[in-house]
Amino acid sequence: MRILWKRDCGNMDPISDPLARRTFLEKTFEVLLHAFGHQAWWPADTPLEVVVGAVLTQNTAWHNVEKAIARLKQEEMLTLARLAHTSEETLADCIRSSGFFRQKARRLKAFVHHIVERWQGSLERFLAQPLPRLRNELLGLPGIGAETADSIILYAAHQPSFVVDRYTHRFLMRHGYAEMTYRYEPIRRLFMDTLPADVALFQEYHALIVTLGKRYCKTKAQCLGCPLETLLPSGGQNYDPYSESAGSY
Ligand code: SF4
Numbered sequence: 001m002r003i004l005w006k007r008d009c010g011n012m013d014p015i016s017d018p019l020a021r022r023t024f025l026e027k028t029f030e031v032l033l034h035a036f037g038h039q040a041w042w043p044a045d046t047p048l049e050v051v052v053g054a055v056l057t058q059n060t061a062w063h064n065v066e067k068a069i070a071r072l073k074q075e076e077m078l079t080l081a082r083l084a085h086t087s088e089e090t091l092a093d094c095i096r097s098s099g100f101f102r103q104k105a106r107r108l109k110a111f112v113h114h115i116v117e118r119w120q121g122s123l124e125r126f127l128a129q130p131l132p133r134l135r136n137e138l139l140g141l142p143g144i145g146a147e148t149a150d151s152i153i154l155y156a157a158h159q160p161s162f163v164v165d166r167y168t169h170r171f172l173m174r175h176g177y178a179e180m181t182y183r184y185e186p187i188r189r190l191f192m193d194t195l196p197a198d199v200a201l202f203q204e205y206h207a208l209i210v211t212l213g214k215r216y217c218k219t220k221a222q223c224l225g226c227p228l229e230t231l232l233p234s235g236g237q238n239y240d241p242y243s244e245s246a247g248s249y
Contacts, residue, residue, distance in 0.1 A: 015177055021194045024177060028228060029201070032208040035227035039207035042155035048123055049078055050156035054148045055107050056098040067097035080121055083112045107143035114141055127157035135161060146184045154206070160199050162191040163206040167213025174221060176233045 015021070044050045049069065056065040071094045072078050077086055092105035119126045127134065134157060138149035146164070153161040164187045172178035178187055195201060216226035223229050 015179075015190075018194070021177065021190060024175065024231065025191065025194050027231060029205055029208070031227050031231070032212060033204065036208055036211045039204060039211060041203055041207035042151070044155070046078070047127060047156035048080060048083075051111065051123070051152050052078065052083075052108060054151040054156075055104055055111070055143065056095060057151075058100070058104070058143075058145075058148060060099040064098050068095040068101075071095070071097070080112060080115060080123060083108065084116050084121075103143065107141075110142045111144070127152075127159075131157075131159045131161060134159065146188070150188070154199065154202055158199050160192075160197040160202050162188050162195075162202050164188045164191075165206075165210070165213075167217065168206075168209050171209065171212060171217040171228065174217065175228070175231060 042050050042053065044053055052072065053065055053069060056068050069078070075094055077083060077091070077094060083091065088102075088105050088109050091108060092101045095101045095104055095108075098104060115121060115123050115126055126137075129137070131153060134153060135149055138144050138152060139146065144152075150161045150163040153159050154163055164184050166182065169178055169182045169187055172187060172190070173180060177190065191202070191205070195205075212226075212228070216222045216228075223232060
């Protein structure tokens, strides 16, 4: 699909041009922050709540997660000790609103079991590991993929690992900075290799992209009036590779 960009923009290849990448990512952040303001993410009181939210938000909308978290709080279950001693069935019932609740209960129990067994119940020490080790360990746990792992690292451990999601891919692809096929790691590297490793910057940037994706850069792009409209590649506001492909999400 890079062909689309080349067709529209001559020989420029923004994906492999470091200066173009940096200028685009810096400008995008500046414009989005100005348009949407500070997003105050992640909405959680404790690192454990971030972990639980990161697992529960898999394949569901955040408002469903909020209901599940509220129920867990109501049952006073948002502590490692309570989660460790609660049966998988009881936990599944509490998080029912988040969908795939049995699978998610199993994943949460596996996570808690790992912290209890391997880290003597210290989530704090687990999260304080150097980033590469922490990421590898998270990725080795059942049901923890790259997006969940990076969410935990960035918002619970406060370490600089950029979180990528479909919203991130969609807007980058439409602006010529990602391939048509969604591949997590190249997009993560795009941010990590271009921007300073700044936790607050990464936290804010990801949150702003989610807001962008929900308000404007939807499955069908609403470029007119979008804050990033002026940053579209030549081809104009109606440039939309999705309209030229069978796929959408
Ligand atoms: S201008 Fe269009 S393609 Fe770019 S982020 Fe906004 S909606 Fe998406």
